[in-house]
Structure formats: C-alpha cells, structure tokens
Amino acid sequence: MIRDIQCPQCSGCSVVERNVGRKVGGAVGTVAGSLAGSSGMLAGGEIGGTLGTIGGPPGMIVGGLAGALFGALVGGAAGCAAGAKAGESLDGRVLDRYECLSCGRTFNLDSNSD
Secondary structure, three states, X not given: OOOOOOOOOOOOOOEEEOOHHHXXXXXXXXXXXXXXXXXXXXXXXXXXXXXXXXXXXXXXXXXXXXXXXXXXXXXXXXXXXXXXXXXXXXXXXXXXXXXXXXXXXXXEOOEOOX
C-alpha cells in the first residue's frame, strides 16, 4: 500500500498502484518479442547445430534446440522490457494509476474523475 495518498471518494488510506499499462504492455511485448525473435531462433539454432557437430548427431540436435530456445528467450525478454516501459507511460496519463481497496474507486492524483 502507498502511504500519504488518500482516496478522493472515501478518504481511505488503503490505496495501491494498479500498473495496468505496465502489466499489459509487458505481456504484449513478451509475445511480440518472442515472435520477432523467431529469426533469432533460427540463427541460434544454426549456430547451436554447427557447434554441436563436435558431439555428432545428438550434439547437433541438442545444440540446435538450445540455440533456438536461447534466441526465443532473448527476444521475449527484450520485448517484455520494451512493452512494460511503453505501458508504464500510459499509467497515470491514460489509465488510472491508483485504486482504493476500501471503496474500489480508481483515480489519479491530479483528477477527480472515475
């Protein structure tokens, strides 16, 4: 809970940050980053498969899968970070930043609208 912020409706002090934009932006960014990381998956799979030739066919398979997985993870992580940052800019500007746990009202500090 956030101290020193009161609900404009009930004057309650049980107020939390909602972070809706950051959460949604992070989720969308993760999906988009993973899809965009498909080229990274292919490159990582090729590199892993090439490096895995030392271990023969099993090494190529394991190396290729590990490289592809690494490419997808890197793409997803980068997309999540970018999406969360973009969504964070919506919080407080477009979306209400705070929610009162006592009465359920959502609000921003600079406005009294729902």
